[in-house]
Amino acid sequence: MQIGLTGARGTFGHRIAERLVALGHKVVPFAGDVRQRDMIKPFLDGLDYVIHCAAVVPVDQVRDDLANALHVNVIGSLNMAEAVAKKGSCGFAYISSSHVYAPSDQPLPEDAPTQPASQYGLTKLQGESWVRSVLPDALSLRVFSFFDPRQPVSYLVPALTARIRSADPAAVLPLRGAQCSRDIADASWLAGLCAELVTRQAQGIVNCGTGQGFLVRNIAERLSIAMGRADLSWQGFADDPVNALVADTTKLAQALGQAPAFDLDQSLADYVAALR
DSSP states (O other), X not given: OEEEEETTTSHHHHHHHHHHHHTTXXXXXXXXXXXXXXXXXXXXXXXXXXEEOOOOOOHHHHHHTHHHHIIIIIIHHHHHHHHHHHHOSOEEEEEEEGGGBOOOSSOBOTTSOBOOSSHHHHHXXXXXXXXXXXXXXXXXXXXXXXXXXXXOTTSHHHHHHHHHHHOOTXXXXXXXXXXXXXXXXXXXXXXXHHHHHHHTTOOEEEEESOXXXXXXXXXXXXXXXXXXXXXXXXXXXXXXXXOEEOBOXXXXXHHHSSOOOOXXXXXXXXXHHHHX
16 A cells, blocks of 8 residues: 555654555655645545654643644644545544543553543544544554653653663662553554554554553663663652553454564563664
């Protein structure tokens, strides 16, 4: 297929492009602005499918310029979906987020309550809702947490990496949210799931995650070991919240034919190797 991709310069978009090419697709990056409707129609010429990945993602950037986030994440998503609907004969996938869900102590199926805890999550849920109102058969991929060497230090694993690198020997490092549980994988692994679902032209809402919950403290400990710093220990705070965002991957397994396997320790080792 010839697949158009918005947000191709972002971390996740870059990984999706790699995985699509590996599957034999031709990827056409969108070089325009999703807020500008007149830029979209020419982009769609000759495309069989569009993956909409462009978004303002960092929570603080959304909070600091909410109007821009709304224009990109909501209006931009609607612009792209409307253009695809008018074109016809073109598949569409919207890259959504686990941030649309309310935290739960149980794995989250696709019909779990949506109650975003951040304005970023709210914009992604609104974008998803508008896309599905225009394209009911669209694929909405609710991607759970990921890490990648391309990520800035504001994200969880890169932030932990920076702290580990600068830590004194045998240090006890304070860690906010140590008891929170996250479904986290490397970006390339998750992008592979998305690329495979697009190849199979899946429809509806599908969680993209490992189906495993890892405590943030445990992620920090495993990363420390991968970086050769088994001397470090991590200390949570008594007033920390305890919550979880973990995917129920039943629907994902059905769409792919089997539950995908994931090894966090190996992925962290690969991540550390890529930083060298």
